[in-house]
Amino acid sequence: MKTPKKTVKLSDVARLARVSTATVSRAISLPRKVKPLTLARVQEAVRSLGYVALGAARALASRRTHTIGAVIPTLDNAIFANTTHALQKTLDEAGYTLLLACHEFDAEVEVRVTRALIERGVDGLVLLGTSHDPQLYAMMSGRQIPYVLTWALDESGKHPCVGFNNRAAALQVANHLLGFGHREFAMISGVTANNERARDRLRGVRDALAVRGIKLKPDRVIEKPYSLASGREGLRALMLSAEPPTAVMCGNDVLAIGAIAECNTLGIRVPQQVSITGFDDMEIASLLSPGLTTVHFPTAELGQLAATHLLSRLAGKQVAWQHELPVELKVRGTTALPARTRLRRAQR
Amino acid sequence: MKTPKKTVKLSDVARLARVSTATVSRAISLPRKVKPLTLARVQEAVRSLGYVALGAARALASRRTHTIGAVIPTLDNAIFANTTHALQKTLDEAGYTLLLACHEFDAEVEVRVTRALIERGVDGLVLLGTSHDPQLYAMMSGRQIPYVLTWALDESGKHPCVGFNNRAAALQVANHLLGFGHREFAMISGVTANNERARDRLRGVRDALAVRGIKLKPDRVIEKPYSLASGREGLRALMLSAEPPTAVMCGNDVLAIGAIAECNTLGIRVPQQVSITGFDDMEIASLLSPGLTTVHFPTAELGQLAATHLLSRLAGKQVAWQHELPVELKVRGTTALPARTRLRRAQR
DNA sequence: TTGTAAGCGTTATCAC
């Protein structure tokens, strides 16, 4: 058949079902508002014509797209992919679709892609982190778009958020290591610019050490993008320096794995010669480095909660403005003080 | 200010710039079609009013949403997250936005979410794999939506696709192992229902062995969902059986890592007692299992190519209907025959 | 319960 068939529209269904377009519209979106008999007629017409509503027209008339936008740093990091997956799943179950954008840790890109999402007409937005260009907030409030910040907690109290206390998580790790007698610390941190998660983790470490009168010397803090290579390079620089640390804390699991891999390459034994710890803790990473102590973040729950938060607000319900999810320190194996250090201390 | 300010629209800009709405529209989408002077006036008006176009109205009038939908199994698997990331990035650079949906390896869900994407008005669709419900194709052709299948190659030749030859990849691994003298094979496969990637990998293994007159016995093929736990369970069942294999091929890298982890648990040495190989090969997995031989799939290139394929067609350009991306066997360490087997053979 | 009809904010086809 070489029928030029134009796309079937609402009025076609209406004609076939012998009702008005209004009735068809109701039959589709508010089925309980039409008499069962006519409902059946409409549904039959829809089916036989293979009618599919045109989102654009629907959105224009109803001012709703049933679409939620998410702006995340990257999908290359499994941790964000995880959260995004849970987000998508929860939205789907509620009849919403996810519009996704990544900014690769670039603030300008973030503004641009967020604008694009807003132009596409998202009903709500999920942003990752709390540090954002003021323009972002201006755009969202200009269009009255509900949003929720995730992964971190907004200390200003101005923005709705559901996230983790990254600083507290860092305190936990540092205190754990302090408890084992470590005094020589180093940190391989993620890039802290525009990234309060990385900043808070570094801050938490500093604060915990400060209580014991310990300072993180500048050359003991290495700041690099999240990648295996960064972890390797960071560790190499630290351990080949004049005074290598006994404990290296890594900004996330990828950096930690990289650091461990480099230890293997250099012949440095973990944890006998140096303790490596990290954050974020994806199953695969911790499984493969059985001795790695990390802080586990419930990322799937985060995605789900972010979704329900927005959906609730869109439905006009009240929701908690700020929501903190608990994290968990996972101690695997030992993070004992290296032998050489124990020896040195005993000699004093 | 408690201005009730309604959203600024095109006509507001037109009034301020003292031109018609038509001119504003042109100034925005075809700047070169308007006189520089008026263009400047319009742009100034847009800026001062903070005007942002309404996607729904634009889409309704132009029949274009500048949106591409992607339907993938899951983001929990890093391999798909990777492809999706590249896809999103390439689309973004071309001014398109990604609408994302996951089906969790469930064919019914796939139909449902794809329909949702089509209703939202995607300009094109990226599907993963070649096995899909006929309804899917009907829906897409009904709306005349261009689409591209990815990851696998469509043998029927009916559908545009850009993907890998999974069967050939499996042939490579199997032949590699055969070359080392292995004869006792097993496979821990992903679920093959609605998944031609998993099927093709299994088929490739079977075909390679058949050439040497070797059959994969039913109890040597274990089919499980992709997960670390599956890899563990699969390996345990195989190695604790009466006749353990000398080579276990895993359907993807996650299964392979799980299998290796279980070997560690059971005290089985790799590759001295059993060779583990896999597919998909994410950097982190192979780094952590340095001896793991796998087939590497260029997944980021795949995402990028899928995007450009679609974008080209939307721009009316000709493109290759079927596009195969080369994969690469990554041999790390050795996959030698286990000592006990070498011994047994020598004794004959 | 159903029908009528007025928008929703852009784009595109014409004239000018």
Next chain:
DNA sequence: GTGATAACGCTTACAA
């Protein structure tokens, strides 16, 4: 180059 103005397909008061 620019300006009227008619679509675009659906939702939603308001009426009946």
